Amino acid sequence: MALSPLQQVIIGRIQRSGPISFADYMQMALYEPEYGYYVSGPAKMGWEGDYYTSTDVSSFFAYCMGQQLLQMWDALGQPSPFVVVEQGSGRGKLAHGIRLWAEQHAPTLRAALNYHTEDIRAGQNALAQNVLSPSVILSNELIDAFPVHIVQLYKKKLYEVYVDIQSDGRLYEVLDDPFSHEIACYLDSYKIPWQTFPDGWRAEINLDALHWLARSAQAIGHHGFLLTIDYGDKARALYTPARINGTLACYFQHQFSDAPLIRPGKQDITAHVNFSALLSEGRRQGLHLHTFTTQRLWLTQMGISEELERVRARDFAVIDMDRASNRGQIALLQWYNLRQGVMALTDPAGMGNFKVLILKR
């Protein structure tokens, strides 16, 4: 089979300098200029892409984020301008929803709101220095895309996964000593008893998440918030023997795959986020924990159920008054659709189990 240009670049690099860490491979697969998954071709989100996010599922997500921003704005003494930077904003759906909500429901906040979106597709890397000094930095499903190192247990010893090429030119995994002391000690720093875990056990280590947090914390200045939503958990819940294969997942046209070495640049590669790492790096950077909860509870606290009821009473009264009519039947279907979206956002076995972390200074 003909090799893609990105496969050729990856192979060329391994031929020149030897096996590369899985993190280097993932960096190239997702971010290699011209060819990487996130920086080339059409945007991959939404029903026509490889995956969908909370912003695709329901506009109530933007409503709740708007409520959260309003609370933060109040807590900061209603600064004007109120600079908010959304990183990894994709097609800007959340930004659009928040602006719309603020126009309709919080005009004073809207007047102060200075909402910026950034995405690597537009050449803005969340890992690079932020030029603005925002009051809030927020992101949804950003950190899970950062390249991860993978460690694997073999005969009670921890190795790192590297990527090499076979004689037929195919990429394959090899184990060797961890690339750095930081990787070798990472699990120990969260008191993970990996020595007791079964042979073959794997885990992902996201060092870029720490760099990102440090840079974001520095960008925030004297007072402000950092809010990030993603799948993942605290370290002790994430790194368990039950997750013997770790959490690395690939998505191609909404299909899950556990084969990251095929189709580099054509499929998404993600891993669950270790929120303990974000929290401890945040503390090192002088931030304090404000909220750590599930998306389900956070949306509930932001009033998603009440908003759903308000919309029902405002826009769907015809369901109760004239259900049998065409209008009544159409409204009923639209209502089911709306309610379904909210149920998906709060589903405890799905998006509702995403974690929401808010740090403050």
Ligand SMILES: C[S@@+](CC[C@H](N)C(=O)[O-])C[C@H]1O[C@@H](n2cnc3c(N)ncnc32)[C@H](O)[C@@H]1O
């Ligand atoms: C899973 S999508 C989420 C998009 C959007 N936040 C949403 O909720 O629909 C991840 C987004 O992060 C962007 N991204 C990935 N790595 C990035 C980085 N290092 N810096 C900035 N944006 C990044 C991708 O281009 C993509 O738009």
